[in-house]
Amino acid sequence: MMSQSTEIGPMAAGNPDRLTGLRTFWYYFSVNRGAVIGLFVFILLVLAALFAPLLAPYAPDVQDKTAFLRPPAWQDGGSTQYLLGTDPVGRDILSRLLYGARFSLLIGAVVVSLALTGGITLGLLAGYFRGWVDVAIMRVMDLILAFPSLLLALVMVTILGPGLFNAMLAIALVLQPHFARLVRAAVMAEKSREYVVAAKVAGAGHIRQMLRTILPNCLGPLIVQGTLSFSNAILEAAALGFLGLGAQPPTPEWGTMLASAREFILRAWWVVTFPGLAILITVLAINLIGDGLRDALDPKLRRS
Amino acid sequence: MSIKVVEGKNIVRDYHVGGGLFRAQRTVHAVKGVSFSVDKGKTLAIVGESGCGKSTLARIITLIDPATSGELFIDGNKVDIAKDGLSKEMRRKVQIVFQNPYGSLNPRQKIGDVLGEPLLINTGKPAEERRDLAMKMLKKVGLGPEHYNRYPHMFSGGQRQRIAIARALMLNPSLLVLDEPVSALDLSVQAQVLNLLADLQDEFQLTYVFISHDLSVVRYIADDVMVMYFGEAVEYGSREEVFADPKHSYTKTLFAATPRADVASIKARLAKKKAA
Secondary structure, rough: HHHHHHHHHOOOOHHHHHHHHHHHHHHHHOOOOOHHHHHHHHHHHHHHHHHHHHHHOOOOOOOOOOOOOOOOOOOOOOOOOOOOOOOOOOEEHHHHHHHHHHHHHHHHHHHHHHHHHHHHHHHHHHHHHHHHHHHHHHHHHHHHHOHHHHHHHHHHHHHHHHHHHHHHHHHHHHHHHHHHHHHHHHHHHHHHHHHHHHHHHHHOOOHHHHHHHHHHHHHHHHHEEEEEEEHHHHHHHHHHHHHHOOOOOOOOHHHHHHHHOOOOOOOHHHHHHHHHHHHHHHHHHHHHHHHHHHHHOOOOOOOO | OEEEEEEEEEEEEEEEEOOOOOOOOOEEEEEEEEEEEEEEEOOOEOOOOOOOOOHHHHHHHHHHHOOOOOEEEEEEEEHHHHHHOOOOOOOOOHEEEEOOOOOOOOOOOOOHHHHHHHHHOOOOHHHHHHHHHHHHHHHHOOHHHHHHOOOOHHHHHHHHHHHHHHHHHHOOOEEEEEEOOOOOOOOOHHHHHHHHHHHHHHHHHOOOEEEEHEEEEEHHHHHHEEEOOOEEEEEEEEEHHHHHHOOOOOHHHHOOOOOOOOOOHHHHHHHHHHHH
């Protein structure tokens, strides 16, 4: 197998090991066609979000009073002026979608990092110390998991008040127990391994054992869960936006766009279809990447 | 003139198991009152079958787990980690080499960091000095400086065990506990590692507590032998005494169960087979 021979062969200068690691990773990742396509789409999305002001023909909140609910360019009555049509107040849907990519990616990144930080901290503590610490933390996590996640997020947002940031906080809180559980399980498995005892014998304290010895060995499943949560976060933010509790209009967030176009579903299909498609494609791409990452990072699934 | 590096008096270790909702708690006596002492530069071999408490004893001697009762002296100082905790000096005095070289090295740590970590934690030595010391130690255990930046998965079992030994020696311990250090290795590599251990013992005047179930290995490396059976030391004496005149029935069974591979015994066995 190609990757094998690169591993055994002579090392190049610089940082040879990390390089071969990356190469092996890419080898296993690229076996999964879907994952590569997902990655490609995701990169396009990131570029779209980054260069939205350059790509978008209009600003996201500019209204054209002469063009309410203009259909997309290829339909009767549409024009190339508005490629994907306009919404009920005459804003260009394409521009709003491009700007909306920024919000979606922001939501994903912020929510995942919040949930990761919280989940890792709690999971590490629970898995490492066990005993009453474990019981206390994990029962709270179970409690959170027992609620339907959207419902709990709704409750949180109503308490905190609607808004994009509060929605992100609520979603992070809802997603966080999954990380805590995952980390706890991995820590418990790793903690009984001999290298951890060896670190202890070498004099490593609790913090060092947790962060330097155990945590790096638990990262594989976390990365996968992180990617999958990224798409989850986007979905839930869209759902909250749709219910009017997430980003507030006129923010061009995809879920909010859906909500404000609800009444025109029968009259103007494009107003709801395009934001919905955007959400679908983004979530699908990220989930595909997550699958590929799982294949590439989980040694048990590796075909050697 | 001999100095006792480690001495255990009546060491007991109980484990409490069960104690669930519907079952009463049970106590397992893993080690039942074992006493021993090892002089500087000597090797005590602890022999016994699986589950007889030898690894439990090893963990107690290495100051990983506390003993339930009994006294443990290291370099003449009484140590009780359950009560007093563990000072850095004590930590440095005892180190351990584990049985499984595939599990005892952190897969995400480079060899250089594996060797440098004990120094980083326990001494204030700067990075440059740590690196030099690690390089030196690599050479001592028969590896080269080119191995410094590699990860554990790039090494064979024998090489990993050398790394584990090197790590244990980084802090200049006075006592090294070897928990079946060669039983996961194949025969020729076993011999290499055992020779390395013997050489290191000569060079640094190391004291070994060598845990094993392999009598041929024990015969090669031990000065004193202790045979454990269900948590008790059923036989304790010098190597010659124990091997020449096993007193306890378990020791006799153990010796009888050792496969013989010398030419005379193979010939005898073949003759017996032919006759039958």
